[in-house]
Amino acid sequence: MFLFLFQVVIHFALPPFRPRNLLQQIHFIGIRSLFVIILTAVFTGMVLGLQGYYTLSRFGSEGLLGPAVALSIIRELGPVLTGFVVTGRAGSSLTSEMGVLRIKEQIDALETMGINPLKYLVVPRMEAGILTLPLLNAIFDVVGIFGGYLVAVQLLGLSSGTYFGGIEANVSMHDISVGLIKSFSFGLLISWICTYKGYVTKRGAEGVSKAVTSAVVLSFVMILVWDYFITSIML
Amino acid sequence: MPEPTEHPNGSTTQPSALGPIGDILVAAGVVDKERVHDLLKEHGGGRVETELVGERLVEQGVIERKDLLTTLHEAFRKEIEAYQDAPDSTPILRFAGIKKTLDNRNVLDGVDLEIPANKITAIIGVSGGGKTVTLKHMIGLMKPDAGEVYVGDQALGELPNRKLNDIRKRFSMLFQGGALFDSMNVFDNVAFPLREKTKLSEEKIRKRVKQNLARVNLGAMGGKFPDELSGGMMKRVALARAMVTRPEIILLDEPTAGLDPIIEHSIHHLICDTFLRSRYTMVVISHAVPAIFNFCHHVVVLHQGKVLEAGPSLDIVNSDNPVIRQFINGELHGPIKVI
Ligand SMILES: Nc1ncnc2c1ncn2[C@@H]1O[C@H](COP(=O)(O)OP(=O)(O)OP(=O)(O)O)[C@@H](O)[C@H]1O
Numbered sequence: 001m002f003l004f005l006f007q008v009v010i011h012f013a014l015p016p017f018r019p020r021n022l023l024q025q026i027h028f029i030g031i032r033s034l035f036v037i038i039l040t041a042v043f044t045g046m047v048l049g050l051q052g053y054y055t056l057s058r059f060g061s062e063g064l065l066g067p068a069v070a071l072s073i074i075r076e077l078g079p080v081l082t083g084f085v086v087t088g089r090a091g092s093s094l095t096s097e098m099g100v101l102r103i104k105e106q107i108d109a110l111e112t113m114g115i116n117p118l119k120y121l122v123v124p125r126m127e128a129g130i131l132t133l134p135l136l137n138a139i140f141d142v143v144g145i146f147g148g149y150l151v152a153v154q155l156l157g158l159s160s161g162t163y164f165g166g167i168e169a170n171v172s173m174h175d176i177s178v179g180l181i182k183s184f185s186f187g188l189l190i191s192w193i194c195t196y197k198g199y200v201t202k203r204g205a206e207g208v209s210k211a212v213t214s215a216v217v218l219s220f221v222m223i224l225v226w227d228y229f230i231t232s233i234m235l
Numbered sequence: 236m237p238e239p240t241e242h243p244n245g246s247t248t249q250p251s252a253l254g255p256i257g258d259i260l261v262a263a264g265v266v267d268k269e270r271v272h273d274l275l276k277e278h279g280g281g282r283v284e285t286e287l288v289g290e291r292l293v294e295q296g297v298i299e300r301k302d303l304l305t306t307l308h309e310a311f312r313k314e315i316e317a318y319q320d321a322p323d324s325t326p327i328l329r330f331a332g333i334k335k336t337l338d339n340r341n342v343l344d345g346v347d348l349e350i351p352a353n354k355i356t357a358i359i360g361v362s363g364g365g366k367t368v369t370l371k372h373m374i375g376l377m378k379p380d381a382g383e384v385y386v387g388d389q390a391l392g393e394l395p396n397r398k399l400n401d402i403r404k405r406f407s408m409l410f411q412g413g414a415l416f417d418s419m420n421v422f423d424n425v426a427f428p429l430r431e432k433t434k435l436s437e438e439k440i441r442k443r444v445k446q447n448l449a450r451v452n453l454g455a456m457g458g459k460f461p462d463e464l465s466g467g468m469m470k471r472v473a474l475a476r477a478m479v480t481r482p483e484i485i486l487l488d489e490p491t492a493g494l495d496p497i498i499e500h501s502i503h504h505l506i507c508d509t510f511l512r513s514r515y516t517m518v519v520i521s522h523a524v525p526a527i528f529n530f531c532h533h534v535v536v537l538h539q540g541k542v543l544e545a546g547p548s549l550d551i552v553n554s555d556n557p558v559i560r561q562f563i564n565g566e567l568h569g570p571i572k573v574i
């Protein structure tokens with residue numbers, strides 16, 4: 001599995017480059033996940049707003065609701081939930097797509113044509129994963145904070161100046177870069193695990209469905225493990 | 236003028252001005268030399284045009300398609316008879332003691348074989364006997380556990396990936412399952428190896444793909460996707476894709492399995508026809524026994540992980556080896572235990 005990653009990374013830098021393939025893949029991952037990302041983000045923001053308000057109002061510090069929502073989303077929930085959604089929506093189909101290519105001998109066919117399947121199939125998918133996740137994560141963050149605003153300001157009557165002012169004063173560049181680094185690395189993790197599991201599929205249609213399950217489960221677990229790791233070194 | 240074709244053994248032969256098919260037709264007295272000359276002048280010559288002489292003559296009503304087919308078949312018949320008398324072709328592919336174990340089964344158990352250059356070789360044997368595995372070794376898709384595969388003088392074993400890819404460019408392969416790319420339509424599937432491996436202009440690629448699809452009688456199917464095709468169509472698209480790059484060596488894994496007898500026959504013709512035009516080395520795995528014996532020079536019989544017999548097809552068809560006899564006649568009783 002590490003050898004696979006190593007070979008793919010080498011091919012990142014080698015010609016021929018196929019920008020069209022890359023764009024297709026970004027489109028694929030982005031479009032597949034966008035709607036669910038927005039939905040998840042709105043509700044995450046709203047529930048954080050609700051929960052946060054009642055918790056903070058016990059200590060009389062409702063004013064801090066804005067930064068509380070924003071920081072949880074930007075540092076933790078944004079990258080992790082984006083990772084989950086992308087795994088479910090795009091990662092699983094990445095695995096099954098690669099798996100079908102493998103069992104129907106289409107990967108072998110590429111090889112017989114003297115075309116490196118890692119370069120042709122895996123590299124654009126991996127690059128797309130790494131590039132798309134931060135973008136989706138940014139969308140998640142914005143929509144999530146807006147969701148919090150809906151609850152806090154429209155529903156619970158907090159002033160919008162307090163909400164956004166608090167965010168502006170308390171969220172630093174460091175917080176944003178933590179979120180960004182997380183989403184970058186989740187992008188790599190998901191596309192690596194999902195393409196690899198598909199690439200080594202064996203034994204027909206059943207093999208493909210097994211590969212998809214194990215890719216999704218492994219991605220979820222690895223996202224959480226890696227999240228803890230990054231958080232602990234970047235606090 | 237057609238360019239000289241370079242043979243793998245290094246010698247070059249100057250092709251005749253009439254092209255291979257033109258030569259055959261003239262020699263058989265079906266059409267006279269002047270007519271072919273005129274035709275070629277009209278169309279400007281070039282390798283492709285000389286190869287298409289037969290089609291053009293049929294189009295113009297000079298000869299009947301039936302005559303074209305029988306003449307070509309007759310010419311091929313003479314070829315294999317000549318090969319039986321003097322089987323002296325240099326091998327282009329060679330297996331030396333290939334062993335391969337898959338799932339604890341010795342699928343190949345010391346296979347030694349030679350594929351003669353510029354001939355059609357058929358590989359036959361019982362289902363599950365390792366024919367596909369053998370073919371995959373030829374192009375380096377599978378690596379032997381022991382032994383060595385040679386392409387020309389080059390051993391595939393220690394070759395780095397880039398060099399292996401260079402060798403693979405001399406091959407093309409038709410997979411048993413077709414292995415068409417699901418995400419592309421028929422036209423793009425056939426165009427794919429040209430787009431990826433050659434620097435031909437898009438216009439030339441289109442022309443060539445159209446020609447190749449027309450030859451397998453699927454000229455109108457370019458826009459369909461693989462999942463919209465019947466099994467036979469899929470095989471024919473895969474065949475067109477295998478031939479479109481004009482490779483030196485073509486590996487065909489059961490090009491006729493699961494097809495109706497007429498299409499099976501037409502594919503056999505197509506293979507011979509392609510051979511007569513271009514003299515590619517071809518390796519065909521086939522269950523179409525005994526028909527296949529009329530469409531190949533050389534036969535390799537695989538049995539229990541070894542080569543049981545190999546030689547000119549006309550010798551094998553008359554072999555008195557009990558296994559081969561049983562296989563050819565499809566008998567239930569004999570050395571091969573069926574049930
Ligand atoms: N990738 C693989 N992994 C494990 N076993 C394999 C693999 N490929 C083939 N085999 C086994 O090798 C044996 C030979 O298979 P192969 O596909 O070469 O048969 P074949 O002669 O082509 O048969 P058929 O005429 O039915 O296509 C079979 O027993 C098969 O189970």
Ligand SMILES: [Mg+2]
Nearest residue numbers: 366367411488
């Ligand atoms: Mg087979």
